[in-house]
Amino acid sequence: MSHARTLAAGLGVCVVIGVFACGNGPPGGGPNPPTACNGSAAVSSLGTATMTIQATDNLVFVPASSNAAVGDIVEFKNTGSVPHTVTFQDNNDSCLTDSTLAPGATWEVKFTQPGTYNYLCTIHAPNMKGDIKVTGSAAAPSASASPGASPSATPSPAT
Numbered sequence: 251m252s253h254a255r256t257l258a259a260g261l262g263v264c265v266v267i268g269v270f271a272c273g274n275g276p277p278g279g280g281p282n283p284p285t286a287c288n289g290s291a292a293v294s295s296l297g298t299a300t301m302t303i304q305a306t307d308n309l310v311f312v313p314a315s316s317n318a319a320v321g322d323i324v325e326f327k328n329t330g331s332v333p334h335t336v337t338f339q340d341n342n343d344s345c346l347t348d349s350t351l352a353p354g355a356t357w358e359v360k361f362t363q364p365g366t367y368n369y370l371c372t373i374h375a376p377n378m379k380g381d382i383k384v385t386g387s388a389a390a391p392s393a394s395a396s397p398g399a400s401p402s403a404t405p406s407p408a409t
Contacts, residue, residue, distance in 0.1 A: 287345035299325035
């Protein structure tokens with residue numbers, strides 16, 4: 251009987267800790283507001299790709315490292331027979347992430363900010379990874395954009 255009470259007391263403490271731990275403030279946490287995305291992503295509506303990165307059955311991206319310029323469109327193509335993901339990891343790049351790249355599917359990313367973009371396949375991590383070094387000037391806002399407007403992303407699932 252005392253074992254059951256000890257177990258019940260322990261569970262009660264865990265629940266209380268969980269309730270207080272979840273009360274850390276509003277979603278998005280902290281004083282820094284979310285920043286704008288560093289590009290845009292879509293299944294195939296961004297334009298003509300300037301390079302293709304293959305996701306292969308050898309569980310690697312080919313090439314693993316690439317160079318691009320601001321405004322370039324990079325196509326990810328699953329040339330293998332198993333699903334992959336393209337998951338960007340840094341600098342608020344999660345807006346560029348594709349949830350699943352099915353065999354034979356393509357997916358595009360257009361970079362609007364210079365920087366190094368690290369990505370991986372979450373299904374085959376940690377070894378299936380790559381990076382793209384984007385150089386050049388940030389894309390100029392369009393005439394209809396308000397001053398200080400940032401690019402936005404419209405990620406779509408790959409087909």
